[in-house]
Amino acid sequence: MTDLSPIDKAKFVAAKRAVDYVQDGMRIGLGTGSTAAWMVRCLAEKMQAEGLDIVGVPTSTRTADLARELGIPVISLDEAKWLDLTIDGADEFDGELNLIKGGGGALLQEKIVATASDRMVVIADAAKDVTALGAFPLPIEVIPFGWQTTKALVEETLINMDVLGRDTSLRMNDDTPYVTDEGNYIIDLHLRRIGNARQLSLVLNQVPGVVENGLFIDICDVVIIGHGDGRVQVR
Numbered sequence: 001m002t003d004l005s006p007i008d009k010a011k012f013v014a015a016k017r018a019v020d021y022v023q024d025g026m027r028i029g030l031g032t033g034s035t036a037a038w039m040v041r042c043l044a045e046k047m048q049a050e051g052l053d054i055v056g057v058p059t060s061t062r063t064a065d066l067a068r069e070l071g072i073p074v075i076s077l078d079e080a081k082w083l084d085l086t087i088d089g090a091d092e093f094d095g096e097l098n099l100i101k102g103g104g105g106a107l108l109q110e111k112i113v114a115t116a117s118d119r120m121v122v123i124a125d126a127a128k129d130v131t132a133l134g135a136f137p138l139p140i141e142v143i144p145f146g147w148q149t150t151k152a153l154v155e156e157t158l159i160n161m162d163v164l165g166r167d168t169s170l171r172m173n174d175d176t177p178y179v180t181d182e183g184n185y186i187i188d189l190h191l192r193r194i195g196n197a198r199q200l201s202l203v204l205n206q207v208p209g210v211v212e213n214g215l216f217i218d219i220c221d222v223v224i225i226g227h228g229d230g231r232v233q234v235r
């Protein structure tokens with residue numbers, strides 16, 4: 001692993017440390033994104049090396065495909081019912097371990113899976129460490145029906161919120177809207193700084209048409225921060 005770029009090294013060392021939390025017999029939520037993909041690879045290696053009996057619940061079709069390819073048994077959340085541990089990436093985390101997630105478009109399954117876990121461990125490179133959430137656009141998942149009305153209602157809601165920016169944009173995939181694994185759209189909220197993430201999360205989920213938002217409040221237990229020089233911090 002000496003030829004990795006600093007950013008990939010940071011993701012890799014965080015992922016490698018995170019699989020230390022894995023024990024034989026565990027049901028594990030498998031996150032989505034480039035950092036989580038490193039974790040899936042590290043987990044497959046650990047399972048082989050130590051002969052561990054583990055099942056994974058993936059948070060996206062991408063992660064499910066990767067896990068199966070690497071020989072990790074995959075089951076649904078309803079089959080697992082409850083999980084011992086979820087390991088996932090994040091777009092931002094703050095000092096209270098609250099997160100913005102959903103840059104990869106998998107926030108809905110990620111939030112359901114993390115919430116159904118005894119413990120959520122987040123793996124991230126140091127650039128994701130922020131004093132206040134919001135520089136990264138906050139994704140919200142909305143149903144396609146009436147999405148423009150939903151977007152307008154969200155914009156109206158933001159007027160009363162403690163945020164610096166209020167621009168919103170429909171996430172696109174070339175010329176068509178990006179579609180999530182659940183068949184929904186993503187609207188990105190360009191808020192720049194979120195003053196009260198807990199309140200914002202509650203208010204956004206009240207808007208009809210919003211399925212879920214990318215704020216993870218009081219869900220994450222541990223953040224493992226990887227650095228480009230190979231150092232790892234645990235918070």
Ligand code: 5RP
Binds near residue numbers: 031032033035104105
């Ligand atoms: C996907 C996510 C990812 O965990 C988040 O976007 C971080 O991705 P990466 O590890 O590629 O930076 O929330 O929905």
